[in-house]
Amino acid sequence: MKESRFLKITDLMRPVFEKLGVNYAVMRHVLAVKLLMDARRMPIVLASGRQKKKKDSNLFLKSLWVYALVGLFVVPFIFLSSDYLFKTSLIFAIILFMVMTAMIADFSSVLLDTRDQAILWTKPIDARTLHAAKTVHLCIYLILLTGALGLPAAIAGLMRFGLGFFLLFLLNLIFIDLISLSCTTFVYLLVLKFFDGERLKDIINYVQIFLSLAVAVGYQFVIRAFDVTATHITLTPAWWQLFVPPLWLASTIEWVIGGQRTAFLSLLALLGLLMPFILFSIYQRFSNAFEQAVIKLTVQAGKSRTQSGKLNHLLGKLLCRNLEERTFFRFSSLMMKQDRTFKLKVYPSLGMALVFPFIFLINNFHGSSWHQIGQGSGFFYAYFSLLVIPTALMMLRCSSTFKGAWIYGAAPIKQRHSIFSGALKATITQLYLPAYFLLSVVFLLLFRWTIIPDLIAILLTASIFTIICSHYCLGESFPFSEPFDAQPSTGNFTVLFLFLIAGLFAAAHAIVRAVLPGYSVFIYIACLLVAHVIVWKTGLRGKD
Incomplete structure (x- = not known):
């Protein structure tokens, strides 16, 4: 068995782990198995209608190019004609946002994984060592992630500002990992302390939305910290800036290289140097408590709050045309509510769909009164609610209980497309409509x-967009029929492509309203209604 090169790097830090009370030999064995299992995750690549498996393929490593692409978009900030503080604050805010989002959406399932306790706690392994293996495992991928995001900007900074900037930038990337890991763990530890049983498992999913909202809103404070004019960009000190990590990290570069050494900037720089280590040391201090608390996720106590209810039955009767479709509508609705891994991966995007419209609305109308905002066309930001659809449909094929998919072949199903239409309608009602209605009320x-016709147009667009996304995201796969680690390697690219299609719908709506003011939106609604009927009648026939 070929040993992972990451283990050779951790070997260099053996004295540090042993000083922390970790049994390094045992930790190394556990880490080796975790890395080996990562390499054995088999992505599904559709070729000629068949699923082919590739061994020793790590899906996360394959997805790094997407983050590297985001990192390339960050590079122009390096060449801004401003001080180090402003440009690096923006860069670190973007990187921290991306890392925290990945931590919440992708790595929470690793952090809250209970299989270690079930398998390894029967062995003579202490909780500290087990937690250290989990931490190093996470840190390896976090470092790769921040490397993909930050290295393009770091290299650009090396060419423009020299080696000192490059080294400080890399150090701050490591600090971002420590902050992300520590803060996410603290939030989960609080939840694990105060809840247990089935209620805990439900609460964990809602924490995902809260963290997503907090991260998305939090990076906006970086921009608000600066007074931007035509000639100057200045930082106006305020107490709340002491709680904005990107400002801490950027201040270290400004203090060392930029030469600004005011009292407030020195305090921010000191926080940037100390807080990552303080947070991580506290994280280590509570490692045993966290591992003990994670056991609560395995406890089957209390009643789950996820029940189908009368509303699902009513929606099934209203939206579904036959008994088969109604059956799979209710089945899919229950699966979305009860499969916590599914919710763990989809709910963060739901939070983003809710918060992004307001972020862009506030940014674009900064300094305007509420009356002036009401006279504008900011309601088009409701199209951001469409972003939840491709993310949800990419996960719709997956389930923690995917082995039960044999039921699709055993059940006497007359119309195969009823499986897909029922699942798609459940996706709209369970995931999209809550975000849409909340945005609609606020808007x-x-x-x-006067924007009611526009909101109707957005709703019809969402319905059409769902069918379009299903062809790219589901293909021929049945809903809930595959494991979560069997995602296509092109999944991120597919979602980005579908985001562009959603943007085209928004652009078409805006053009119709601008070119043909007045009642043109009603003509547009009529066209969408016709397209909606055609798409739903013909779009799923190929599934039979």
């Missing part, structure tokens, strides 16, 4: 009743 308060 109606801001823009008044």
Whole structure:
């Protein structure tokens, strides 16, 4: 068995682990198995209608190019004609946002994994060593992630500002990993302390939305910290800036290289140097408590709050045309509510769909009164709610209980497309409509009743967009029929492509409203209604 090169790097840090009370030999064995299992995850590549498996293929490593692409978009900030503080604050805010989002959406399932306890706690392994193996495992991927995001900007900074900037930038990337890991763990530890049983498992998923909202809103404070004019960009000190990590990290570069050494900037720089280590040391201090608390996720106590209810039955009767479709509508609705891994991966995108419209609305109308905002066309930001659809449909094929998919072949199903239509309608009602209605209520308060036709157009667009996404995201795969680690390697690219299609719908709506003011939106609604009927009648026939 070929040994992972990451283990050779951790060997260099053996004295550090042993000083922390970790049994390094045992930790190394556990880490080796974790890395080996990562390499054995088999992505599904569709070729000629068949699924082919590739051994020793790590999906995360294959997805790094997407983060590297984001990193390339960050590079122009290096060449801004401003001080180090402003440009690096923006860069670190973007990187921290991406890392925290990945930590919440992708790595929470690793952090909260209970299989270690079930398998390894029967062996003579102490909790500290087990937690150290989990931490190093996470840190390896976090470092790779931040490397993909930050190295393009770091290399650009090396060429423009020299070696000192490059080394400080890399150090701050490591600090970002420590902050992300520590803060996420603290939040989960609090939840694990105060809840247990089935209620805990439900609460964990809602924490995902909260963290997503907090991260998305939090990086906005970086921009608000600066007064930007036509000639100057200045930082106006305020107490709340002491709680903005990107400002801490950027201040270290400004203090060392830029030469600004005011009292407030020195305090920020000191926080940037000390807080990552303080947070991580506290994280280590509570490692045993965290591992003990994670056991609560295995406890089957209390009643789950996820029940189908009368609303699902009513929606099934209203939206579904036959008994088969109604059956799979209710089945899919229950799966989305009860499969916590599914919610763990999809709910963060739901939070983003809710918060992004307001972020862009506030940024674009900064300094305007509520009356002035109401006179504008900011309601088009409701199209951001469409972003939850491709993310949800990419996960719709997956389930923690995918082995039960044999039921699709055993059940006497007359129309195969009823499986897909029922699942797609469940996706719209369970995931999209809550975000859409919440945005609609807020936008109606801001823009008044005159935007009701536009909101109807957005709803019809979402329905059409769902069918389009299903062809790219589901293909021929049945809903909930594959494991979560069997995602296509092109999944990130597919989602980005579908985001562009959603943007085209928004652009078409805006053009129609601008070119043909007045009642043109009703003509657009009529066209969408016709397209909606055609798409739903013909779009799924190929599934039979």
